[in-house]
Amino acid sequence: MTKLSQKDSLILTAIAFLTLVFSQLTDFAIDLSSDRNFTLSEASLQIAEDLEDELEIHYYHSSSLSHMPYAIERFSRRVAELLKQYETNSQGTIRIKIIDPFPGSNEERWALRYGVKPIKIKGSQEYFSGLVFLSGPKEAVIPFLDARESSQLEYQLSSQILSMQYASKPSLGIISSLPLLPTPEQGFYSENTPGPRWVIASHLEKRFTLKPLSLDINAIPESIQTLLIVHPLNMPRSTITAIQNYMAGGGRLVMFLDPLARFAPPDQPQGFTQSDLNELLKHWHIELVDQEVTGDLSLAQTINYQGASLSYPYFLVLDSEQMDSQTPVTQSLDQVMLFEPGHLVWRPHQKLNIRPLLQTSHQSGVMRAMLSPLSDPERLSLSFQGDNQKRSLALYVQGNFPFSPEVSNQTSALGAAVIIADVDLLADRHLIRDTVINGQRILVQENDNIPFIENAIDFVSGDTRLLDVRIPTSKPRTLSKLTAIEKQLHQDWRRDDRKLAIKRSKLLAQVKKLEASQTNGDRVTVDVGQRQEIQNLRQEIEALELERRQLRIRQQGFIDVIKARLIAINVLAMPLFLWFASTLWFSYKRIYINRKKPQLHTAS
Known part of the structure; x- marks a missing residue:
């Protein structure tokens, strides 16, 4: 009986283990994925x-x-x-x-x-x-x-199936200082460079009839079901009034604003322009803070700068902790990327419900927008100072928007708007990764920026059917424990790297000062001692740069080791638990049966 029980235990454990493995490798009818x-x-x-x-x-x-x-x-x-x-x-x-x-x-x-x-x-x-x-x-x-x-995949399929039901696509009116829908005569500008059609425009036209509207209009056409405003510049009073009355009449609006848009409108090819629609927003008790770019150390994206990794606090990667989990626009998203966004401030409005969709952490801070084009990323990163404030990067507004003062004796209808303090998230390079495989151009989404934009338009328009379709990001699933450890290691690396970067910056300043002291007009005064000092300083700078690279390599090595251990534990935990549980069960069964056996007594 004992041998049979041990054999049964091993068989049960083997079956459980194989079931677990094959559930990950094949498409079972019973979906066991988390x-x-x-x-x-x-x-x-x-x-x-x-x-x-x-x-x-x-x-x-x-x-x-x-x-x-x-x-x-x-x-x-x-x-x-x-x-x-x-x-x-x-x-x-x-x-x-x-x-x-x-x-x-x-x-x-x-x-x-x-x-x-x-x-x-x-x-x-x-x-x-x-x-x-x-x-x-x-x-x-x-x-x-x-x-x-x-x-x-599921979102692609459901979206296309849904669009096949419409006799005609819903109309999406677009007011933009940027040529989202360029004509051949007007050309195309994307971050100062002519190029192909925008990826976001291609996505939207699959489900909407895109209708460009003039920056100077007296009324929003009745045929427009939802209005999209992108980086408004020098908008005349008549257009602002038209938008205000459109919203008061129950309009639906998605708006992208920016204190520092790196997109270049056709008439301003230098870029770095600020949206100016606070004249409209003030009626809703909302304001895009003038000339302030928002950063956050805890959300900073790592970029390559001069051959080294640099944590740039104004390039933000927001995860679910920074998103509103109660609103369908953001509750299914995992990662949204913003580049040098602004921030929105607001105060309560009697007839409007305002709630943040995207927010920074308490480690956020701001810089003057004019500084970014003039400074290198490393200097901006080193000078960043957090001020223990959470800032709103996107808002959802719903309620009875007020009419303009010119309109009287009108009752407003229920309207809805999403206002986003970043325009650069629309850039192709912040949406997709463009790769060529065997001569074919393949676009892979880098984050949830496209679903975020589509969700916002769907939600304000009242068509919520696609909002509940899962839209996980394309990154591999990781254990929550690993994510927390990775985040902590990244913060530790940023702290240590920041110290080294400050040392490097000070050494570079010393080198420049010594080199300047050797120059007198057009003449260069050679001082052997100073030359040696400059050489020593440059060697220290090279050593610091090497130390920064090694610090980054060590951090990634720690993450890889921890990831391997956690995955091993995750894979082996269930088989080991089943083996332990089955062993206990069969041991209990053996003891119970032995106790039930009749005891043989010898005659006295």
């Missing part, structure tokens, strides 16, 4: 169930290719699984076709005709992975599904 990444959310299931018009989805996938990379093969299975879940829950409205467009076939010709774009893998093999949506005369395509954007 965020249910292999199961559609309730919101997506509801979108499928509510679909009225018949929809056919063709998934063009090169399944017959030999030696398919495992990551791509697994991703394609996940795409097929999610599509089947849409089909199952649509009550027959959605039909899925999985098609292999092998070379030279009619299927390949149709895929190319629809606009599905293959990429080359393993030499000359063309790999298709795209979707075509057909509903009556309407047709839409997702040219290529990138496995690296797996976390965005």
Whole structure:
């Protein structure tokens, strides 16, 4: 019995261990992942169930290719699984076709005709992975599904399925000093450089009819369902009044403002301009603080500067702790990136409900906007001073907005607005990573900036169906304990690196002073002692730079070691627990059975 119990214990432990492993490596029908990444959310299931018009989805996938990379093969299975879940829950409205467009076939010709774009893998093999949506005369395509954007897959699918229901797309009016919708004559400016269409504009036009409006108008057209204002400059009084009355009439608004926009309007190619719409905001008891750029040491992003890592406090990466967890705009987001944002101050309004969506920590501080273009990032970082204040970077405003003084005897309707104190988050380089694979341009989202913008527009417009669709970031899931340790190590590194950077700055100042003392007009006075002193100082500077690099390497090494240990503990904890529990159970069972056995007594 004892041998049998030990064998049962080992078998049970082995089964439990294999179940745990295979649940991570394969797509089980029972979703065991912590965020249910292999199961559609309730919101997506509801979108499928509510679909009225018949929809056919063709998934063009090169399944017959030999030696398919495992990551791509697994991703394609996940795409097929999610599509089947849409089909199952649509009550027959959605039909899925999985098609292999092998070379030279009619299927390949149709895929190319629809606009599905293959990429080359393993030499000359063309790999298709795209979707075509057909509903009556309407047709839409997702040219290529990138496995690296797996976390965005459900949102992509639900968004496209939802858009196929509309007879026409909702209209999004745009008032902007920046050419979000450039014409060929007007050209395009993105951070002072002509370039292709903005990524954010391409995303928005998939779901909205984008209608550019003049900076000088007397009224917002009634056809505009939602208004988008980006970096307003020199806006005339008539336009401000039109926006004020539009909001009082129940308007929906998303606004991007900035005290230091590095985007360059066509008529101001030097950039570094400040939005000026406080004339409107004051009626709502809100203000974009003039000429103040907001930083935060605890949220600082590390950048490369002169060959070294630099923690730049005005380049902010906000996580869930800095976001409003109660508002659908931000509650599903994980990471939003802002570059030299401003901050908004506000006071209570009798008819408006105002609440922050994005905030700094208590380690925030400000600098004058005019200093940033004139100073190098290291000097700005070293001079940063926190003042123990939390600052609002984005606000949600809802209620009965007031009419302009010219309008009388009018009752305002319920309106909604999201106001964001940063324009540069719209820049392509703050939204996506642009890579080229085998000659194909692939865009991968770097953060949740795009979902944040789309959420804001959806929420104020009243269409909340997509807000509950999960939008996790594309970064790998990590243990919460590791995240906390990583954050603490990063703060320790910033503190030590800051001390070394200050030393380096002082040494550089000494070098410049000594070099200046050797110059008298056009003549250079050579002093052997000073030359030696300068050489010694430069050697000290090089040693400090080396120490800073080594400090960064050590910090990353600590993180890697801790990560490996925590992952090992996380993977082994459940099997060890099951082994221990089963051993206790079978030991108890053996003791209990032995106690039940009749005792044999010898005759006296």
